[in-house]
Amino acid sequence: MSARRRTARFWLQAALTLLVCAFLVVPVILSILAGLTENFFVGLGSGLTLRWVGEVWTLYRATLGYSIGIALACLAVTLVIGVPAAYSLARVQNRFTRVFEELLVLPVAVPGLATALALILLFGQWREFRASAAFILVGHVLFTLPFMVRSVLAVMVAMDLKTMEEAAASLGASFTQRFFNVVLPNSVPGILAGALMVVTLSLGEFNLTWMLHTPLTKTLPVGLADSYASMRLEIGSAYTLIFFVIIIPLLVAMQWAARRAQTRRT
Amino acid sequence: MDVASRDRTRALALALPALAVFLAFWLLPMVRLAHVGATGEEGLAAYTAVITHPSYFRSLVSTVTLSALTTVATLILSLVAGLFLQRNHFTGRDLLVSLLTLPLAFPGVVVGFLVILFAGRQGLIGDVTAWLTGETLVFAYGMAGLFTGYLYFSIPRVILTLMASIEKLDPALEEAARSLGASPWQVTRDVILPALRPALLSSGAICFATSMGAFGTAFTLATQINVLPLTIYNEFTNYANFSMAAALSIVLGLITWAVLALARTAAGAGVAAAA
Amino acid sequence: MAVAIRLESCAKTFDDGTRALEPMTLEIAAGETIALLGPSGCGKTTTLRIVAGLESPDEGGRVRFDDEDVTPLPIEKRGVGMVFQSYALFPNMNVSENIGYGLRVRGMESAKREQRVKEMLALVDLGALAARKVDQLSGGQRQRVALARALATRPRVLLLDEPLTALDAKLREQLRVEIDRLLRELQITAVYVTHDQSEAMSLGDRIVVMEKGRIAQIGSPQDIYYRPSSAFVADFIGTMNRLRGKREGADLVVANGRIPLGGLMTHAILFRPADVRLVAKEEAHVSGKVLSSFFLGDHTRLVIDAGAGEPLIVETIERRTWPRGETVHLHLDATALMAQHEEGP
Numbered sequence: 016m017s018a019r020r021r022t023a024r025f026w027l028q029a030a031l032t033l034l035v036c037a038f039l040v041v042p043v044i045l046s047i048l049a050g051l052t053e054n055f056f057v058g059l060g061s062g063l064t065l066r067w068v069g070e071v072w073t074l075y076r077a078t079l080g081y082s083i084g085i086a087l088a089c090l091a092v093t094l095v096i097g098v099p100a101a102y103s104l105a106r107v108q109n110r111f112t113r114v115f116e117e118l119l120v121l122p123v124a125v126p127g128l129a130t131a132l133a134l135i136l137l138f139g140q141w142r143e144f145r146a147s148a149a150f151i152l153v154g155h156v157l158f159t160l161p162f163m164v165r166s167v168l169a170v171m172v173a174m175d176l177k178t179m180e181e182a183a184a185s186l187g188a189s190f191t192q193r194f195f196n197v198v199l200p201n202s203v204p205g206i207l208a209g210a211l212m213v214v215t216l217s218l219g220e221f222n223l224t225w226m227l228h229t230p231l232t233k234t235l236p237v238g239l240a241d242s243y244a245s246m247r248l249e250i251g252s253a254y255t256l257i258f259f260v261i262i263i264p265l266l267v268a269m270q271w272a273a274r275r276a277q278t279r280r281t
Numbered sequence: 282m283d284v285a286s287r288d289r290t291r292a293l294a295l296a297l298p299a300l301a302v303f304l305a306f307w308l309l310p311m312v313r314l315a316h317v318g319a320t321g322e323e324g325l326a327a328y329t330a331v332i333t334h335p336s337y338f339r340s341l342v343s344t345v346t347l348s349a350l351t352t353v354a355t356l357i358l359s360l361v362a363g364l365f366l367q368r369n370h371f372t373g374r375d376l377l378v379s380l381l382t383l384p385l386a387f388p389g390v391v392v393g394f395l396v397i398l399f400a401g402r403q404g405l406i407g408d409v410t411a412w413l414t415g416e417t418l419v420f421a422y423g424m425a426g427l428f429t430g431y432l433y434f435s436i437p438r439v440i441l442t443l444m445a446s447i448e449k450l451d452p453a454l455e456e457a458a459r460s461l462g463a464s465p466w467q468v469t470r471d472v473i474l475p476a477l478r479p480a481l482l483s484s485g486a487i488c489f490a491t492s493m494g495a496f497g498t499a500f501t502l503a504t505q506i507n508v509l510p511l512t513i514y515n516e517f518t519n520y521a522n523f524s525m526a527a528a529l530s531i532v533l534g535l536i537t538w539a540v541l542a543l544a545r546t547a548a549g550a551g552v553a554a555a556a
Numbered sequence: 557m558a559v560a561i562r563l564e565s566c567a568k569t570f571d572d573g574t575r576a577l578e579p580m581t582l583e584i585a586a587g588e589t590i591a592l593l594g595p596s597g598c599g600k601t602t603t604l605r606i607v608a609g610l611e612s613p614d615e616g617g618r619v620r621f622d623d624e625d626v627t628p629l630p631i632e633k634r635g636v637g638m639v640f641q642s643y644a645l646f647p648n649m650n651v652s653e654n655i656g657y658g659l660r661v662r663g664m665e666s667a668k669r670e671q672r673v674k675e676m677l678a679l680v681d682l683g684a685l686a687a688r689k690v691d692q693l694s695g696g697q698r699q700r701v702a703l704a705r706a707l708a709t710r711p712r713v714l715l716l717d718e719p720l721t722a723l724d725a726k727l728r729e730q731l732r733v734e735i736d737r738l739l740r741e742l743q744i745t746a747v748y749v750t751h752d753q754s755e756a757m758s759l760g761d762r763i764v765v766m767e768k769g770r771i772a773q774i775g776s777p778q779d780i781y782y783r784p785s786s787a788f789v790a791d792f793i794g795t796m797n798r799l800r801g802k803r804e805g806a807d808l809v810v811a812n813g814r815i816p817l818g819g820l821m822t823h824a825i826l827f828r829p830a831d832v833r834l835v836a837k838e839e840a841h842v843s844g845k846v847l848s849s850f851f852l853g854d855h856t857r858l859v860i861d862a863g864a865g866e867p868l869i870v871e872t873i874e875r876r877t878w879p880r881g882e883t884v885h886l887h888l889d890a891t892a893l894m895a896q897h898e899e900g901p
Contacts, residue, residue: 041405042398128533
């Protein structure tokens with residue numbers, strides 16, 4: 016509708032939209048401010064400070080490193096098993112691959128809580144595994160794998176993989192050569208978008224991780240839950256601020272990469 | 282061997298690592314979970330406990346009610362806002378849309394915390410109402426607080442999907458309706474809504490399934506209201522009632538999976554949920 | 557060095573049961589250009605892919621390059637060059653890298669590779685575009701890069717799968733001339749798949765007309781055009797006129813005339829538009845009314861209702877116009893008549 020009719024209807028819609036936006040954005044701003052205010056109860060009048068951020072850093076620094084480590088490991092694993100899986104799904108379309116695609120989505124369709132319980136019940140006895148980072152990693156991989164696969168698959172499907180491989184083969188390239196010279200380089204937009212999504216999801220994952228964690232394997236979201244429950248509001252807010260500082264640039268990059276992957280599909 | 286089958290076998294082999302990970306770390310554990318659920322004190326009856334036990338039933342009802350209300354409210358708000366944003370271009374619109382989708386990456390706990398900041402004892406709403414009326418309005422810790430939180434993480438998801446579908450609407454259909462004399466409301470009712478039906482159904486289903494399975498938000502708000510995920514958590518962690526927790530998880534998992542499967546057939550395209 | 561290709565009893569049944577090719581035996585001489593021509597589904601692409609090594613023939617089929625049995629070899633090891641309908645250029649490489657890919661994969665050192673790539677670019681006249689990205693090329697340019705890429709490795713056989721189908725008419729003609737020149741210059745054995753008969757006739761030394769997985773006819777373009785061996789081939793190539801009537805002595809009696817059959821024993825004759833002349837009433841075999849006329853520059857095409865069912869197509873270079881409804885008189889060259897063996901549409 017290109018005609019700009021400033022009717023009552025228009026203003027009503029505009030007002031509602033603005034309300035929705037405010038609803039979503041204001042709490043974030045509030046939280047950021049709370050983390051920087053001397054005393055939340057008093058409000059902004061008490062002055063801005065970085066002291067809460069400093070305290071959070073001392074208390075919870077380890078969780079940050081841990082979360083980033085898990086996210087990167089998760090990325091590595093999903094790349095190594097997810098990209099080839101996407102290739103399979105792009106090249107072969109029979110009922111096995113269809114079923115496989117459905118199966119992969121299950122850890123996402125079913126609540127993280129259930130997956131976590133299942134993992135604990137089966138592997139709980141195995142002490143070393145249960146208490147290790149690998150246990151958390153497994154949960155994260157299960158949850159993020161479908162997103163990597165789907166992202167790469169979309170790009171592979173759009174580029175007529177089969178004919179390109181046949182062309183490379185006609186020139187004498189072996190399977191390995193084709194895969195690394197032609198298939199992978201042209202899948203990069205999908206791999207990039209998938210990678211950002213995996214990292215973002217892993218950094219923010221809570222439902223699974225909360226069930227699986229031990230005091231020694233705490234990620235950032237787990238630390239956040241701790242601080243909300245036991246620390247004062249300002250510390251929780253400062254911690255949340257740190258979380259925002261990490262996650263928001265990633266989100267922006269993810270949106271950019273997803274757009275790029277879409278436009279390359281011509 | 283036939284060239285074509287050799288290629289196919291090789292391509293399928295590449296999916297084996299992912300399949301192995303899935304079987305070992307999801308399927309097998311799930312089978313064990315189902316088994317544990319069926320071999321507790323009550324045996325197989327544990328699976329119907331969600332209906333037969335009053336407390337679990339209450340939990341189920343609250344969860345379903347909450348999810349349903351959230352879904353309806355989210356759909357309506359996202360539709361109105363989505364239509365407005367997609368069709369009106371103004372400076373800063375793109376920025377606004379990006380801002381709207383930020384909450385997508387926030388875990389439930391953060392959303393719960395934001396609700397507390399907004400509507401808790403020291404919250405913004407409390408301050409404003411105290412200043413206006415002298416009474417502090419606090420609603421973070423009841424059904425209203427939960428609802429607010431669930432709305433918060435649902436709207437970004439749904440609004441994005443809807444806006445993508447709105448973009449694909451053929452303007453010619455609306456123009457035809459208007460040329461035939463339809464009022465704006467009639468155009469919305471008779472042309473836009475039917476065209477958006479698949480998107481509305483599928484994003485509504487994702488919203489419902491996500492809300493059913495959401496844990497972090499309720500956990501942080503520590504309300505009296507026990508949604509099913511919290512009930513499961515309590516059974517497992519506080520009462521060590523593993524088989525009941527297992528049975529309830531399986532039932533919850535089946536519900537969310539079924540809703541999403543329905544959504545997929547309604548929309549005809551791949552969808553995913555996360556919370 | 558060009559090789560001879562031989563297909564022995566090559567059939568192809570796909571996994572879903574489709575019988576794409578009946579057992580076929582075909583001999584292609586070294587340096588020859590063979591055109592596989594036919595409607596979609598006739599098996600021409602399947603045949604090409606069997607020669608290429610992208611499909612294996614059913615049990616018992618064999619493919620030979622000269623004396624070598626290449627049947628067990630996959631395409632990577634057959635030393636063929638292939639041009640695809642969609643060109644299949646690699647978007648992540650520029651023009652030079654695309655052309656040089658086959659050489660790179662064979663381990664040719666980069667200095668020599670560069671040299672060969674330059675040669676190829678000159679061959680297809682794309683020297684200025686060496687560093688260009690593939691998505692910035694026009695359709696015709698992409699086509700030439702695909703050709704250069706396939707030829708860079710000096711393959712023993714060149715296979716082309718409808719390479720010009722995706723281009724517009726003018727470009728198609730231009731590239732047809734270029735491909736023809738290239739094939740002659742390089743004296744390479746080439747198999748060319750197309751559904752466009754003018755392409756097949758201008759490029760092919762011999763044409764293999766295919767129908768429903770079988771060879772309908774093999775021959776030179778002239779053979780196929782003037783001596784089609786079946787109604788299918790006659791119909792598929794060029795335009796064919798048809799007249800049905802009753803045989804009376806040495807003539808065929810039709811609705812509007814009487815045609816000397818010149819020895820043919822048939823109730824239905826086929827003849828090309830070029831074998832019909834417009835004459836005066838006295839010399840006419842059959843007459844009719846003009847339904848429509850198309851001035852095509854170098855000749856005019858007339859559609860004539862001869863009262864015998866299907867309209868007749870006649871071509872003439874006479875410089876005049878024919879108003880609709882005018883009566884014309886036609887003379888048929890008896891030596892150019894063909895008998896229609898099968899009844900049917």
